Every structure is written in structure tokens, then in C-alpha cells.
Amino acid sequence: MDFYNQSLCYAENGSKNVALAYAHRSACFFHMEKYEEALIDIQLAKNANVSEDQLTEMDQRKSECEKLIVKKPLENLPKLSYEADTNFPSIANVLELKNSPEFGRYFVAKCDIPCGKIVLAEESFIGVRKDNPWMYCSECLQMNTNLIPCQSCATTVFCSNKCMAKNTAHKWECGTNFNLFDCEIKFQGQAIFLAIDTFGSIDQLMEFIESILCDVEKQPMSLLDSKSKYHFFFNLSKSLLHADDILLVYKIYIDLMKIPKIAALFDSKEKQRFLAHLVAHHFLVILNNAHGNNSYQSVGAIFSMFNHSCTPNVMQFFDGKQHLVTIRPVKKGDQLFISYLGKQKHSLEQRQEICKSKWNFICNCERCNSVGEIVDHNTITSDVHYIFVLENGYTEDQSSEVLDHCEKFLNNYAHLPWSDEIQFVIDIYCAHLSRNNLNQLL
Ligand SMILES: [Zn+2]
Ligand SMILES: [Zn+2]
Ligand SMILES: [Zn+2]
Incomplete structure (x- = not known):
């Protein structure tokens, strides 16, 4: 794919190499089982006057694609779960912009928001x-x-x-x-x-x-x-x-x-x-x-205003746009926090060190303040939704069910102190929210 893309860049405009590169790239898509993309490349090759003998091959591939194509869920990019704000159209109208000396500019919830709601969809x-x-x-x-x-x-x-x-x-x-x-x-x-x-x-x-x-x-x-x-x-x-x-x-x-x-x-x-x-x-x-x-x-303009917590209540996933989805139940008046620390597991000391050296603040979140993290791992790991996600999270066949079980799990457990299990379900959830992310996970 890399080489065909590159050859497309270097091919002279209107030359037969353009058609050749599209034709070959359609074969790549076919092997990747990305039949819709393969069909688009076949059309691009035809528009670029693909040669006669290639044309037969293209038509064969086209009919094979049409046979194999299945309409999959998650075709569209995820959208905001609520109406958009009038002045800040990338955020849901359930968020309100605030300003304070302690937090700078930040967002709070105007009403209770359950898990699994997309509250930001912002172009970078x-x-x-x-x-x-x-x-x-x-x-x-x-x-x-x-x-x-x-x-x-x-x-x-x-x-x-x-x-x-x-x-x-x-x-x-x-x-x-x-x-x-x-x-x-x-x-x-x-x-x-x-x-x-x-x-x-x-x-x-x-x-x-x-x-x-x-x-x-x-x-x-x-x-x-x-x-x-x-x-x-x-x-x-x-x-x-x-x-x-x-x-x-x-x-x-x-x-x-x-x-x-x-x-x-x-x-x-x-x-x-x-x-x-x-x-x-x-x-x-x-x-x-x-x-x-x-x-x-x-x-992103808005995305950059969310503050950090080691127990975030919204998580970002990128799919052309930057999205934020609630991963814990958010109460009216609560501030919305993302995590700046990515998916790596850090100790309390490491988290404090990274926040201080990289962003020059001392994290004062509930996780950093709590003395120990008491989580009943047995209750979580024997939960039916958790087991479903564990067994099916890494396949794309049952994506909508996976999403459903993730949401149920998070609504039941995500108020608890942060744990590896909660992080795992959140990662799977974010991956299944968008086709691109899911492809990366698989
Ligand atoms: Zn250019
Ligand atoms: Zn913290
Ligand atoms: Zn584009």
C-alpha cells in the first residue's frame, strides 16, 4: 500500500502509471477485505484509462467485491449524543464553559450524563x-x-x-x-x-x-x-x-x-x-x-481546555475528528476531565513526576489523593458484561453488542476507584466506537 501510494504521487499526471497504481492498490484493498475501498480504486483506475487487459481483471475483481461486500455497522463517524452548543458547535449542549484561577478555562456538566455519551466531536x-x-x-x-x-x-x-x-x-x-x-x-x-x-x-x-x-x-x-x-x-x-x-x-x-x-x-x-x-x-x-x-x-481548540485527572470521566478517541466519550457517570456540576497520560499504567509517583515535568502541575485528583486503591477484583472479573467484553472485544463481528456490554459495565462499575479492568473495558469501548480504531486494535 505504501509503495502504490508513493508511485501514485510520482506518476506523471494522465500517464498510464496512474491507472496502474490504482489498479494494483485495488488488489491490496481486496486482500485486506476492504471491498468498498477496492471498488472505489477500481473506478479510479477506470477513470484514469486503465489498459484493455487490465480492464477485464478490474471487472472480475469488481464482481467479486460486490459478492463479498457486507454492510457492516459503524459505517458512519460517531456523532455528538446531544444537540450541539450554539456558539461552540463541536461540543454537546450539556456542557458549560467555566473559568477559575485554579483550573483556567474548563467544562462542567449542565445535567447528569450517563456513560457512553459523546460530548465532543472536534476537527483538529x-x-x-x-x-x-x-x-x-x-x-x-x-x-x-x-x-x-x-x-x-x-x-x-x-x-x-x-x-x-x-x-x-x-x-x-x-x-x-x-x-x-x-x-x-x-x-x-x-x-x-x-x-x-x-x-x-x-x-x-x-x-x-x-x-x-x-x-x-x-x-x-x-x-x-x-x-x-x-x-x-x-x-x-x-x-x-x-x-x-x-x-x-x-x-x-x-x-x-x-x-x-x-x-x-x-x-x-x-x-x-x-x-x-x-x-x-x-x-x-x-x-x-x-x-x-x-x-x-x-x-483542537476545545479539546485543549480539558484538564487532567488520573481518574478521567471522559476518554478521547481519534477518528479524523477528536472525540470525547463519557466513561463514568457524570453528575450535574461535575468538571469533565481527560487523562493526559495515555494507556500506560503508571504508579502514583510516576504520574506525579510526569505531570510536574511535562505540564508543570501537581495532580490533585481523587486517585492521587486516596491512600490505597481498594477494588474488589473478583466482583468485577465475574461480572457478565466484563466476561462478554473479555471474550468478544477483540473481534469485530459483534461490535454493537460489545458496545452495549461495555456501557452496562461502565455504568455499574466506573464510579469505583480506577483499576486495570476498568481501563481495559474503556480501551475496548473506545476502539469499537469507530471503525478506524477497531482496525488498529485488531
Ligand atoms: Zn502539492
Ligand atoms: Zn492524579
Ligand atoms: Zn481526508
């Missing part, structure tokens, strides 16, 4: 994958799908014409090797491209930044327009600047200035100084707010 503000750039859609970050190449360069692919049309960042780097850089540098590039695209000119961007720096208390009241979104991102909490970071910031600045279109925009000493400062600001915001795992990193 910026996001990158750590894989090769020809392996995933530059806009929505989807992998193993019908990727189509940018017609003007050999380093960027999209999952659909829709994503290609929606993407604004790539035009800045197209034709340069910027997309081949480290994920960290690409991330910074995206933030700068977005800042430039949000405003008509560098002068307007500078004026806007000047105005928000004069009034740091002022927060955008909605996320409905691109300026508010950028304002939101700009105001996210920053990491402290370490001496080592300055060199990295300088490198990012130099790499950006190597892009001819960027150099042409920042054509005076004043503008270049502004760009260097903006890169440094973005760098610290991203350092403090980027979330992800070993395959992707992203920053």
Missing part, C-alpha cells in the same frame, strides 16, 4: 501524522483509504476531492520539501499557514495579534468564524520556554523562510521579527496542548 485545529506523508490524507489524516495525489507535487495525498478542496495549508508548501520534514516542524508550519490564511494580509495579522496582546483577558465568545478560532488557539496556555527551545524555534523559522511564498510575504526586518516571535508563541502553545499517540499529534 492543526494535526499531523508521524507516518510518511503519502500514507495519509493531509486534511483529515485518514490512512488506508482511497488516497489521491496532489496534481502539482509528489509529497501530498488526500482521501477525496472534498478534502483536497477543503485544505488550505498545502498551497504554501506545495512544490517544496516542507511536507517531508519532521512532524514537529510540519506542525509549526501548519499553525503559521493557518494564521496567514485567516487574515487577508500580514499587516492585518500583525494588527490582530497586537490587539489581542493588549487585552489578554478577552476571550472569543464563539468558535463560529476563523478569526475566533485562531484567537482561541493563540490564547491557549503555553509551556515555559527552555533555553534549548530557542534553537528549535530558530530552525523552524529558517525552514519556513526557505519557502519562497513565505519569504515573499515576510519581506521586511519588522515582519521577519514578527514571524520569529509568532513561531515561538505557537511553539509553546503546541508544546503544552498537543495530544496524540505514537502515530498522530493534534491540537
